Amino acid sequence: MSAFPSSLEVLVEKxxxxxxxxTKSAQRLAFHFLSLPDETAQSFINALxxxxxxxxxxxxxxxxxxxxxxxxxxxxxxxxxxxCVVSDPKAVAAIERSHEFGGVYHVLHGVISPxxxxxxxxxxxxxxxxxxxxxxxxEIIMATNPDxxxxxxxxxxxxxxxxxxVRITRLAYGIPVGMSLEYADDLTLMRALEGRQAx
Numbered sequence: 001m002s003a004f005p006s007s008l009e010v011l012v013e014k015x016x017x018x019x020x021x022x023t024k025s026a027q028r029l030a031f032h033f034l035s036l037p038d039e040t041a042q043s044f045i046n047a048l049x050x051x052x053x054x055x056x057x058x059x060x061x062x063x064x065x066x067x068x069x070x071x072x073x074x075x076x077x078x079x080x081x082x083x084c085v086v087s088d089p090k091a092v093a094a095i096e097r098s099h100e101f102g103g104v105y106h107v108l109h110g111v112i113s114p115x116x117x118x119x120x121x122x123x124x125x126x127x128x129x130x131x132x133x134x135x136x137x138x139e140i141i142m143a144t145n146p147d148x149x150x151x152x153x154x155x156x157x158x159x160x161x162x163x164x165x166v167r168i169t170r171l172a173y174g175i176p177v178g179m180s181l182e183y184a185d186d187l188t189l190m191r192a193l194e195g196r197q198a199x
Contacts, residue, residue, distance in 0.1 A: 098193060
């Protein structure tokens with residue numbers, strides 16, 4: 001017999017299903033949520049529902065936005081001829097923190113990973129190829145994580161884009177192998193962007 005009411009058990013299970021949240025952390029979050037004043041708890045619930053209902057992918061770069069075209073793609077000061085390809089929206093936020101990149105992005109929403117049954121058709125590669133084919137693009141910066149899946153994805157995309165006569169570069173290895181971009185500090189990201197090389 002459980003020590004908690006069934007609705008609390010369900011809440012703990014939901015928190016525990018989030019990435020990086022274990023059972024004890026899930027229990028702490030659930031207890032904290034229940035201790036919130038009703039108005040604060042309802043505000044939290046509303047924020048979750050609003051984000052889930054309004055956030056979608058930008059029709060241009062596939063980054064998360066609450067409009068058809070994201071703020072980066074609609075910014076006339078960004079260089080549309082330079083596209084930085086990243087695996088997820090967290091990487092966009094990490095690179096933007098460096099304040100060194102003036103181009104635009106393309107978010108793949110994953111990487112090729114045969115072990116996890118993720119192939120090229122499961123991520124946003126087709127949208128990138130279409131974009132390069134239709135736009136005047138000078139450079140593609142491959143900014144997937146420097147791990148096996150990231151390298152595999154970068155090489156696959158580079159081969160696909162060869163016929164378009166576009167310069168393809170890779171972030172320099174100021175970022176340690178196996179490290180996720182979201183955890184890189186601003187200086188490391190700045191040096192990686194500055195030291196990118198032909199792919």
